[in-house]
Amino acid sequence: MHSELDCGSTIYRSEEISVVGSVMQRIRDRIRALEDRKEALLQEQQSLLVEGAISNRRGNGNNGGN
Numbered sequence: 001m002h003s004e005l006d007c008g009s010t011i012y013r014s015e016e017i018s019v020v021g022s023v024m025q026r027i028r029d030r031i032r033a034l035e036d037r038k039e040a041l042l043q044e045q046q047s048l049l050v051e052g053a054i055s056n057r058r059g060n061g062n063n064g065g066n
Helices: 016-063
Strands: 004-007 010-013
Touching: 010 016
Parallel strands: none
Antiparallel strands: 004 010
């Protein structure tokens, strides 16, 4: 016997609910992974900007007398 969920005029079997729940969890996991990757890329960008600013400053200091 299957358990069912009555949502208005549509009845969903527990197997269908389980599949949907599994897919939703995979989507949440993928979103979390993408957010982590985005954060890592933003940190790398910030690091490169700081590195470029320091390098630029050093370059300007060395060329100041020329």
